[in-house]
Amino acid sequence: MKKAIFTTLFATLVTLNALAGVIVLEGHYQGKNLYVQNPFAGSGVGFCTYEVTVNGEVTTDEWNSSAFEIDLAARGLKVGEPVVIKIKHKDDCKPKVLNPEVLKPKSTFEVVSMEVTPDGVLKWKTKNETGKLPYIIEQYRWNKWVRVGEVDGVGTPGEHEYSFQITPHSGVNKFRVKQVDYSGKPRYSKSVEFTSDIPEITFSPIKVKDKIEFTGETMYEIYDSYGNIVKKGFGKEIDASNLTKGIYYLSYDNKTDTFVKK
Numbered sequence: 001m002k003k004a005i006f007t008t009l010f011a012t013l014v015t016l017n018a019l020a021g022v023i024v025l026e027g028h029y030q031g032k033n034l035y036v037q038n039p040f041a042g043s044g045v046g047f048c049t050y051e052v053t054v055n056g057e058v059t060t061d062e063w064n065s066s067a068f069e070i071d072l073a074a075r076g077l078k079v080g081e082p083v084v085i086k087i088k089h090k091d092d093c094k095p096k097v098l099n100p101e102v103l104k105p106k107s108t109f110e111v112v113s114m115e116v117t118p119d120g121v122l123k124w125k126t127k128n129e130t131g132k133l134p135y136i137i138e139q140y141r142w143n144k145w146v147r148v149g150e151v152d153g154v155g156t157p158g159e160h161e162y163s164f165q166i167t168p169h170s171g172v173n174k175f176r177v178k179q180v181d182y183s184g185k186p187r188y189s190k191s192v193e194f195t196s197d198i199p200e201i202t203f204s205p206i207k208v209k210d211k212i213e214f215t216g217e218t219m220y221e222i223y224d225s226y227g228n229i230v231k232k233g234f235g236k237e238i239d240a241s242n243l244t245k246g247i248y249y250l251s252y253d254n255k256t257d258t259f260v261k262k
Helices: 002-018
Strands: 020-028 034-037 049-054 067-070 082-090 110-116 121-127 134-141 144-152 160-165 171-180 186-188 192-196 211-223 229-239 246-252 255-261
Touching: 049 067, 110 171, 110 192, 144 160
Parallel strands: none
Antiparallel strands: 020 082, 034 067, 049 082, 110 121, 121 160, 134 144, 134 171, 171 186, 171 192, 211 229, 211 246, 246 255
16 A cells, blocks of 8 residues: 555656756846746746746746746846846747847956055056956966966955966066956056066076086076977976987066977
8 A cells, every 4th residue: 555655656757847948047247137938838837937937936936928028127136146047948849048048147347456566466457347257367478368367256246356377477577467257358457567676597408418407596488490389487497308219499577598309
């Protein structure tokens, strides 16, 4: 008897689960609402969606129509606040969210100020952030922008201060920050410049057997004759014992030279 009741209950639950589906959207509120295209149920009776929740609370949006709006503004959400939306629908149809990208963080920051302190710290202040995205710190050296670090952004509209310990090279240094959002298009700050008092660095030997030595610690990159990067790092020497014979390009300090591996 108990087994029969359990079997019937299990079958009922399976049947109920088969009658419904759910679309889950997760992101952060960016100040915009969602729009949903809502077809008829496969049976032709009623519309596909039967319930919408925002952060676990059932909405009062008029989803019983061919298209409806999920009014996030009415939920009292703050820009940057986490959002989980569940659109429950019948199993023989599926609604379509027309603008799901509005929940993805967007880079909108504006730099209020940016400077490099005497002790080598890059500091910047921003406003108008509407998405929690990392700031990527870049340094201009070797005739290109090189990524040197990352700091998490706050992602809310007020003013926020950030800092990052930099590693300068000799002479004039340039730094900037950027963010890359869902569009894949970077948003850059203006660059900030300062002149360091670090002595110019040199290396030896030109014809290398086992290692390369610098006159001071420096970032470096080694490229083969085809332009492929084979080593990179930071330090006062490089183990070159595993390089094959040939000509290489060595980027270090604020310049690029060549050497020969014997």
